Amino acid sequence: MAWTKERLEDVVRTRLAGARLVVVANREPFIHVYDGSEIRCMRPASGVTTALDPVMRATGGIWVGHGSGDADRAASDEQGRVAVPPEDPSYTLRRVWLSREEEEGYYYGFSNSALWPLCHAAYTRPRFEVEHWDAYRLVNRKFAQAVLEEVESEPAIVFVQDYHFALLPRLLRQARPDLIVVQFWHIPWPNPETFRVCPWKEEILSGLLGNDLLAFHTQYHCNNFLESVDRYLEARVCFERFAVTRRGHTTEIRPQPISVDPDEITALAPADWEYEERRMRNKLRVGNLPLLIGVDRIDYIKGIPERLRAVDRLLNKYPEWRRNFCFIQVGAPSRTHINEYQALSEEVRRLVEEINWRHGDDSWDPIIYLHEHHGPDKLAVLYRAAQACVITSLHDGMNLVAKEFVAARTDEQGVLVLSEFAGAACELSDALIVNPYALDQLAEAYQTALTMPLGEQQRRMRRMRRQVADNNIYRWAGMLLSAAGRLVEPKAPYSVRRGVRQVHDNGVPLLT
Numbered sequence: 070m071a072w073t074k075e076r077l078e079d080v081v082r083t084r085l086a087g088a089r090l091v092v093v094a095n096r097e098p099f100i101h102v103y104d105g106s107e108i109r110c111m112r113p114a115s116g117v118t119t120a121l122d123p124v125m126r127a128t129g130g131i132w133v134g135h136g137s138g139d140a141d142r143a144a145s146d147e148q149g150r151v152a153v154p155p156e157d158p159s160y161t162l163r164r165v166w167l168s169r170e171e172e173e174g175y176y177y178g179f180s181n182s183a184l185w186p187l188c189h190a191a192y193t194r195p196r197f198e199v200e201h202w203d204a205y206r207l208v209n210r211k212f213a214q215a216v217l218e219e220v221e222s223e224p225a226i227v228f229v230q231d232y233h234f235a236l237l238p239r240l241l242r243q244a245r246p247d248l249i250v251v252q253f254w255h256i257p258w259p260n261p262e263t264f265r266v267c268p269w270k271e272e273i274l275s276g277l278l279g280n281d282l283l284a285f286h287t288q289y290h291c292n293n294f295l296e297s298v299d300r301y302l303e304a305r306v307c308f309e310r311f312a313v314t315r316r317g318h319t320t321e322i323r324p325q326p327i328s329v330d331p332d333e334i335t336a337l338a339p340a341d342w343e344y345e346e347r348r349m350r351n352k353l354r355v356g357n358l359p360l361l362i363g364v365d366r367i368d369y370i371k372g373i374p375e376r377l378r379a380v381d382r383l384l385n386k387y388p389e390w391r392r393n394f395c396f397i398q399v400g401a402p403s404r405t406h407i408n409e410y411q412a413l414s415e416e417v418r419r420l421v422e423e424i425n426w427r428h429g430d431d432s433w434d435p436i437i438y439l440h441e442h443h444g445p446d447k448l449a450v451l452y453r454a455a456q457a458c459v460i461t462s463l464h465d466g467m468n469l470v471a472k473e474f475v476a477a478r479t480d481e482q483g484v485l486v487l488s489e490f491a492g493a494a495c496e497l498s499d500a501l502i503v504n505p506y507a508l509d510q511l512a513e514a515y516q517t518a519l520t521m522p523l524g525e526q527q528r529r530m531r532r533m534r535r536q537v538a539d540n541n542i543y544r545w546a547g548m549l550l551s552a553a554g555r556l557v558e559p560k561a562p563y564s565v566r567r568g569v570r571q572v573h574d575n576g577v578p579l580l581t
């Protein structure tokens with residue numbers, strides 16, 4: 070039976086045994102910003118919000134996230150609550166307020182300068198600063214407090230998102246052992262040898278083992294996690310059942326690849342499709358040339374320089390493509406506070422300039438670099454117009470762009486060039502699978518994509534479309550939430566007096 074929004078709603082209604090659903094994620098699904106004196110509500114770009122917003126719409130519930138918009142306070146009530154989406158309020162967003170220093174240390178610091186490079190192992194060195202770690206611990210406690218306030222003394226399933234909250238599950242478990250805590254880790258988990266350098270590895274593993282269920286995109290990431298626990302903690306690791314038992318509590322570890330909502334993506338396709346494509350082509354001055362496209366946040370894990378160098382290699386090897394194709398790179402600015410991201414942004418800009426100078430002329434540039442955020446409607450036009458979508462991550466948990474591109478191709482045409490190091494490669498085996506470190510192989514993949522006969526494009530695209538349709542976002546959420554629902558009943562009833570208990574982390578009281 071196919072997974073749909075309706076089936077997911079049914080799961081939530083029938084299998085959660087009356088427990089509330091609370092999602093915890095750093096990123097809010099909606100952000101309020103000032104536009105002059107007006108307040109505008111926007112949807113930020115991120116794989117996580119793209120994935121979870123439809124789930125929350127279908128289930129109702131509470132989303133706890135960092136209130137990061139400059140008009141967020143003005144748009145929320147005294148507790149930081151606001152009903153969303155604005156056009157059809159169906160769930161509650163509870164905002165957590167962070168100071169500049171907290172955000173700097175927890176988000177830019179420990180999450181994105183230590184855990185992100187550590188887990189991706191893409192040869193960018195992680196930075197471990199004690200101040201960042203302290204901020205990370207503090208912010209995890211703040212979020213724990215907000216969750217406990219929201220659930221009051223009711224039974225609840227807390228669905229925690231990502232590497233920003235490795236300590237949160239244990240904090241929740243200490244305060245409310247009856248809560249069901251499930252976490253999805255959206256990025257890879259490294260092998261134990263790579264993880265070994267982290268000065269706080271025991272605390273991180275112990276925090277994560279506060280979960281009842283901890284899920285990753287792939288089996289490989291699960292195995293790495295189990296091996297890390299086995300190596301660095303005193304715990305019983307069961308490799309047959311994929312479970313860890315520590316101090317009487319068991320955490321199940323399982324793969325559950327994330328996906329997209331193919332119907333929503335299809336619905337984004339403009340009604341007057343040919344007109345929109347023509348408009349886009351005129352604006353970018355690419356005529357009728359075949360287009361290769363890349364869509365990424367500017368991040369060193371996405372392999373953007375590798376992808377651009379392969380354009381250079383293609384043109385050296387096959388000069389007949391000169392003036393005969395165009396590579397469009399959409400690069401949404403990201404984490405621009407962090408040095409490595411500034412350096413990458415500069416490297417990408419320089420490479421585009423160099424390659425265009427070397428191969429281009431007055432009327433043609435091989436690469437068009439669009440260094441700005443694009444809304445989903447604009448991406449839909451690009452996806453549909455492309456001869457190929459190129460994904461060259463050096464390491465990536467999943468990569469939703471791969472699945473969005475496939476979902477957008479209702480015409481069953483187009484080629485996906487996909488890094489073997491993106492989680493999506495485990496599912497989309499009909500893509501042209503590449504090693505982005507192998508420049509010649511990548512240039513050859515562009516050549517194959519640009520010359521692939523229509524029949525072969527269609528055969529591959531049909532199989533990939535079936536895969537994405539069957540394993541959609543509703544399946545991801547449905548599988549995790551039904552697993553959570555199964556855990557609700559066996560738990561002993563827990564009676565607390567109404568109100569919030571204090572959480573202690575190593576004897577330090579939670580904020581009062």
Ligand code: GDG
Nearest residue numbers: 114115116119255364365366401442443465466467468469
């Ligand atoms: C993390 C993991 C994992 C919209 N406009 C732009 C843009 N978007 C949307 C895309 C897509 C999303 O942002 C990006 O998703 P990804 O999966 O590629 O990447 P991350 O942000 O790194 O997400 C990743 C994901 O979590 C979910 O678990 O797949 O492995 O790293 O939905 O349509 N994206 C860009 N420019 C825009 O202008 N790049």
